[in-house]
Amino acid sequence: MSRSVALLGSTGSIGTQAVDIVTRNPERFTVTALSAGGGNLELLARQAVDLRVEAVGVARGSEDEVRAALSAAAQQAGVAEHRPTVYVGEQANQQVARHGADVVLNGITGSIGLAPTLAALESGSTLALANKESLIVGGPIVRRAARPDQIVPVDSEHSAVAQCLRSGRRDEVRRLVITASGGPFRGRSRESLRDVTPAEALAHPTWDMGKVVTTNSATLVNKGLEVIEAHLLFDVPFSAIDVVVHPTSDVHSMVEFVDGSTILQASPPTMLIPIALGLAWPDRVPDAAPAYDWTRPRTFEFYPLDPEAFRSVPLAYRVGEAGGTYPAVYNAANEECVEAFHAGRIGFLDIVDTIERVVDEHHAGGESAANPGNIGSDLDVPAVLRAEAWARRRAREILGLAPLQHDERSAS
Structure with missing residues (x-):
């Protein structure tokens, strides 16, 4: 029996390998919806045309740009113009996740995957989860939303x-x-990592x-x-x-x-085996890899x-034991530090040193307006978002970086 699949992050590493699994097993899987950040519209459009999907989501860009890319991909493939439903903007991933597929593969990178993870669970789809950050920052929220065995790990x-x-x-x-x-x-020793590029x-x-x-x-x-x-x-x-x-x-x-x-x-x-298991669980896909x-x-x-x-x-163990908003703070501070490292603004050791400092300040901050603190089992999405925003802001302050613009972390 064929399963319908929605792929979130279809142009990334996980997404492209999932397309490989699907195209080699057309009798088992049918992709009905795709989403991506929008940085590679040509590939997204080619996937949409090749797979004849019903819906396409793009976090950044315009519907006209997506339609133009789809037309070009159809022309290049020598097929009739393909006109799926197109979603554009910050809600695009959630809309694709709610499309009603049997399986939603969340291959987005970063904590922006939380809302699509919750959308997939609420729609009743099996969630093949490669986006670990959404579970980590959402913790009890995601677990409350999921029925038994609804989440299949893809890591x-x-x-x-x-x-x-x-x-x-x-x-x-x-x-x-x-x-x-x-x-x-x-x-290597810690000291030897100081000048890593x-x-x-x-x-x-x-x-x-x-x-x-x-x-x-x-x-x-x-x-x-x-x-x-x-x-x-x-x-x-x-x-x-x-x-x-x-x-x-x-x-x-x-x-x-x-x-x-x-x-x-x-x-x-290879990620082909866990991806194939995520799509077919509890069954195995012959010759996945x-x-x-x-x-x-x-x-x-x-x-x-x-x-x-x-x-x-060891810091992650401490953060995990604390629960609540601590994992969101750990992850958000890390995302800021990784970007700063690759921009040449900080050193390699500064990444974890800064995460640790932000986590420690979060502990000391309690429930003040500037620092949303840890709310344990009462965690909800607004609390996660407040904690993440504080952690990003504080990490950038520590590193001497300019404040984030509102939309700098909205893309997948």
């Missing part, structure tokens, strides 16, 4: 955990082990990802976010979640059970994480 680590959990009952789980490649700076931070040894995620992998902020995500997805306490360094990214995560058994999921470092040749020698190595060189991970 490779959490997809691996979900697969491993099939090996036993939830009450038999002792701990989760999240693997980290260690990024391009594995084994943006180009060096983007030179990930095993994964090909976008600027923000690759930089987060270099600072290991990404792994800190994944610890919080694992807690929220699988309802496992932080004390039962470990992070280990596994340089080759063959083992994507592990689950230890109470009898001493550890089940791991291994595959070549190449498998290993197990007749050839292979070695898996694991190392402890250096918490001094990569302080982002």
